[in-house]
Structures are given as structure tokens and as C-alpha cells.
Amino acid sequence: MPWERDQMAERAAQELEDGWYVNLGIGIPTLVANYVGDKDITLQSENGMLGMGPFPYEGEEDPDLINAGKQTITELNRTSYFDSAESFAMIRGGKIAAAILGAMEVAENGDLANWMIPGKLVKGMGGAMDLVAGVKKVVVVMDHTNKTGEPKLLRKCTLPLTGTGVVDRIITNLGVLDVVEGGLKIVECAPGVTEDEIREKTEATIVD
Amino acid sequence: MQKVYGSAAEALDGLLHDGMLIAAGGFGLCGIPELLIQAIRDAGTKDLTVASNNAGVDGFGLGLLLESKQVKKMMSSYVGENAEFMRQYLSGELELEFNPQGTLAERMRAGGAGIAGFYTKTGYGTQIGEGKEVKKFGEDHYILEEGIFADLSIVKAWKADDTGNLVFRKTARNFNPPAAMCGKVCVAEVEEIVPRGSLDPDCIHLPGIYVHRLIQGEHEKRIEKVTTRKKEAV
Numbered sequence: 001m002p003w004e005r006d007q008m009a010e011r012a013a014q015e016l017e018d019g020w021y022v023n024l025g026i027g028i029p030t031l032v033a034n035y036v037g038d039k040d041i042t043l044q045s046e047n048g049m050l051g052m053g054p055f056p057y058e059g060e061e062d063p064d065l066i067n068a069g070k071q072t073i074t075e076l077n078r079t080s081y082f083d084s085a086e087s088f089a090m091i092r093g094g095k096i097a098a099a100i101l102g103a104m105e106v107a108e109n110g111d112l113a114n115w116m117i118p119g120k121l122v123k124g125m126g127g128a129m130d131l132v133a134g135v136k137k138v139v140v141v142m143d144h145t146n147k148t149g150e151p152k153l154l155r156k157c158t159l160p161l162t163g164t165g166v167v168d169r170i171i172t173n174l175g176v177l178d179v180v181e182g183g184l185k186i187v188e189c190a191p192g193v194t195e196d197e198i199r200e201k202t203e204a205t206i207v208d
Numbered sequence: 209m210q211k212v213y214g215s216a217a218e219a220l221d222g223l224l225h226d227g228m229l230i231a232a233g234g235f236g237l238c239g240i241p242e243l244l245i246q247a248i249r250d251a252g253t254k255d256l257t258v259a260s261n262n263a264g265v266d267g268f269g270l271g272l273l274l275e276s277k278q279v280k281k282m283m284s285s286y287v288g289e290n291a292e293f294m295r296q297y298l299s300g301e302l303e304l305e306f307n308p309q310g311t312l313a314e315r316m317r318a319g320g321a322g323i324a325g326f327y328t329k330t331g332y333g334t335q336i337g338e339g340k341e342v343k344k345f346g347e348d349h350y351i352l353e354e355g356i357f358a359d360l361s362i363v364k365a366w367k368a369d370d371t372g373n374l375v376f377r378k379t380a381r382n383f384n385p386p387a388a389m390c391g392k393v394c395v396a397e398v399e400e401i402v403p404r405g406s407l408d409p410d411c412i413h414l415p416g417i418y419v420h421r422l423i424q425g426e427h428e429k430r431i432e433k434v435t436t437r438k439k440e441a442v
Contacts, residue, residue, distance in 0.1 A: 045379070046309065046310075047235040047236075047238070047379050047382050048235070048379050048381055048382050049378075049379050054437060055435045055436050055437045056436055056437070057436060057437060057438070057439050058436040058437075058438065058439075059436075060436075061431060061434050061435075061436060062378065063237075063238065063380075063429035063430070063431045064238060064239065064366075064377045064378040064379060064380040064429070065378045065379055066235075066236060066238045066379055066431075066432070066433075067379075068235075069433070070235075070236040070237070070238070070289070070432040070433045071433045071435040072431060072433070072434055072435050072436070073435075075378070081376075081378055081379060081381055082381070083313070083376075083381050083382060083383070083384065083385040083386060083413075084235070084261070084309065084310075084312075084313035084382050084383045084386060085310075085313040085314055085316070085317040085385070085386045087310070087313070088309065088310025088311075088313050088314060089314075091310060092310055092328065092329070092330065119298070122287070122294060122297060122298065122304075123286060123287065123288030124284060124285050124286035124287050124288060124306055125285060125286070125306065125308055125309070125336075126285050126286040126309050127285070127308070127309040127310060128308075129308035129309075129310075129311075129330050129331050129334065129336065130308050130309060130310030130311065130330045133328070133329040133330040133331070133332070134310075134329070134330070160334065160335050161333060161334040161335070162334065163333070163334065164332070164333035164334070165333075
């Protein structure tokens with residue numbers, strides 16, 4: 001059985017190491033926070049916070065306390081706040097150990113596209129371009145194929161890029177792949193998924 | 209010098225003109241200068257270029273200035289929460305200059321700090337880098353981004369003293385300090401103006417040198433996405 005959303009998030013959480021400062025994107029990456037277990041992880045929210053806590057209890061929402069997805073959240077006893085320029089100083093400056101992001105397309109050389117579909121979906125890149133340019137390790141969590149079954153791991157991205165050669169590891173509903181010299185390398189298959197199935201549903205070059 | 213004004217309209221008096229560039233603080237609807245935005249809507253100033261991370265939502269924040277067609281161009285990183293924005297942009301009525309979020313913040317900070325331009329890795333090899341100077345430092349490529357020098361800054365803080373020293377609250381700080389810095393004139397709206405001497409000088413987030421006019425007002429502080437968890441049963 002391919003992984004469900006929460007299982008992908010749980011798998012992505014294994015990428016994080018004790019003591020890391022980490023930025024989680026919107027969607028499945030946000031769920032990763034539920035699976036860090038005993039590891040001492042500090043979550044950065046690029047709107048100006050280190051030490052992001054869980055959602056508030058009903059009735060305790062604070063309009064001055066949101067995450068980068070504009071959701072109400074809480075602070076922890078380690079929390080610090082800062083402005084947006086400082087927030088991206090730490091991102092660009094390589095202080096954040098890892099970012100876990102969603103993607104529309106990833107190419108075999110690590111190019112990432114996740115911010116717009118020309119003429120259709122014009123939302124913007126937010127902080128994604130700064131994150132992929134600055135953090136040490138970029139992990140992408142995404143469905144392996146689109147709704148019509150077409151591959152999203154491609155030889156070359158067709159959508160406008162977020163960054164070139166920036167992705168280190170890809171976690172899909174079918175498995176885990178690394179961006180290596182010459183293409184993508186399968187490092188793990190979801191339970192019941194074969195390497196052949198991953199190859200069949202991937203356009204990017206798979207190297208052994 | 210008297211910085212405290214009685215209302216948003218009074219504080220903006222003489223500062224607005226058609227075609228001007230305004231830098232606005234806020235992230236989503238958090239920490240936005242909602243009273244000053246409403247006053248600009250009421251003033252009817254047209255052909256505005258607005259540098260702001262987001263464009264508000266339909267009916268609130270900068271969404272008000274979009275509905276009244278006062279905005280010619282937005283400089284933003286994310287505009288996905290606003291249907292009217294999308295309609296005007298896709299129909300060609302509104303110009304949009306996408307800026308990566310950190311680039312936008314740094315362009316504001318740079319403008320306010322007298323830095324005309326800076327090189328960043330962000331956006332190299334993407335649409336954002338097209339037409340911009342590329343320079344290689346070490347093994348990496350960087351693109352040249354320019355500082356933003358705005359005609360007017362509008363920001364929201366939590367508290368101020370009457371000299372304009374500002375204190376922000378939690379994540380409502382966001383773009384407000386860099387936005388405040390990059391304007392020729394900065395108008396700040398706050399929830400409370402306290403007497404000088406009552407803010408801890410070690411805990412001022414933005415010194416009053418950046419703030420020229422000040423108002424106190426009632427803020428709606430709308431929440432964009434309420435997310436909560438349930439208390440576990442004991």
C-alpha cells in the first residue's frame with residue numbers, strides 16, 4: 001500500500017536530527033511536526049518566529065500569533081520573535097538545517113517547481129525561493145503522480161522554477177528517492193510498492 | 209516635535225498623491241495597518257504601487273484598495289488569498305511584481321539603510337533572476353536586487369511612546385520594521401500610545417527615528433485561518 005499523507009509526514013520526520021532548526025512548508029510538511037517524537041527540533045516560521053508551538057485550544061486563538069500558512073498557533077518556552085528581514089537572514093545565511101516543502105514538479109537534477117502554473121494558478125513563491133537557496137538540506141514531500149497519473153518527477157520541469165539543483169531528497173506516496181549524479185536513486189519503497197512500479201511512474205532517469 | 213495625530217486621515221494629510229509608492233507592513237492579515245489602509249481608501253488616491261508581502265483578502269486589508277481600483281501595481285511574494293486580486297491580475301488590470309519573501313524584506317531593509325542594491329542567491333536560475341545582473345562569488349551565482357525607496361510607509365505596532373519608539377507583539381512584527389524603514393515618511397498605527405519613559409529602552413523593536421507620525425486606534429485584527437486543538441479529556 002502506498003503511503004497516506006500522515007505516513008509521508010511520519011517518514012519525512014525521520015530526516016530530522018536532534019538539535020536541528022527546521023522550516024516546514026504548507027500542507028503535508030506541516031504534519032511532520034506531529035512525528036518528531038523525542039528529538040529536540042526547533043521549528044522556524046518565516047513570518048518571524050523560532051520555536052513554533054501547536055495549534056491553540058479553542059477560544060485561545062491570538063490574531064498576533066500565526067504561522068507562515070496564516071494558521072493560529074502557540075508559543076513555547078523557547079520561542080523568539082523577529083522581523084521578516086531577520087527571518088530571511090537566518091534562512092539565506094544557512095542557519096536552518098532543513099526545509100521540508102511541497103512540490104508540483106521535481107527534475108532529475110534537483111530543480112524544483114512549486115510556486116505557479118502560468119495563466120491558472122498565480123499564488124506566488126512566498127518564502128520558498130529563499131528557503132531552497134539557503135537551507136542546508138531540502139526535502140520535498142509530494143504525490144508521485146498527478147491526479148491523471150502523469151509523473152511529477154521529470155527529466156526537466158515544465159513549470160516555472162523555484163530553484164535550480166536544490167532538492168536533496170524526495171518523499172512520495174510510493175517511496176523515497178535521492179537526487180544524485182545522473183538522476184534519481186531509489187532509497188526506499190513504501191510497503192507493497194516495488195522498484196519497478198516507481199520506475200514505471202517516474203519520467204526522471206533512475207540510476208542504480 | 210509632535211508625532212501623535214488624532215486620526216488616520218489627519219496623520220496622512222498632505223502625504224498622499226496619485227502614482228506614489230507605498231510600503232506596507234503585515235503578513236497575511238496579521239499586523240497590517242488596517243486603519244491607515246481604510247483612510248487611503250477613503251482618500252481615493254489612485255495608481256498606487258504597493259510593496260507588501262500579501263494583498264489582504266476580499267473586503268479587508270489591502271483587498272479594500274484593490275476593490276476600489278486604487279492599486280496599479282503590487283510588489284508581493286504571495287497573493288493566493290484574494291479572489292479579486294486574481295481576477296484583476298489575470299484580466300490584465302493589475303500589474304504584479306513577484307518578489308521572493310526574503311528578497312522583498314531585504315529590499316525594504318536595504319532601502320531604509322541606504323543600500324541601493326545587494327546580491328542574493330535567491331531566485332538565481334528562475335524567472336525572478338531574468339534580466340537581473342548575475343555575479344559569481346566563490347562557487348555560487350547571485351543576482352542583483354535593488355533596495356526599495358518608498359514615498360510612504362504604513363505600519364502597525366502594538367505599543368508606542370509619543371516619540372515614536374515602537375514595540376510589536378509576537379508574529380505581528382513581520383514586515384513592519386523593514387517597511388517602516390524604507391519610506392521617506394512613516395506613519396504608524398498602534399493599539400496604545402504610552403507616556404515616554406514607560407517602555408523599556410532595551411526592548412524597543414523599532415526606534416522612533418524611523419517613525420514620523422503616529423495614531424492610536426481600535427483594531428479589528430481579523431484572523432485569516434482559525435486553527436485549534438481540543439483539550440484532551442482528563
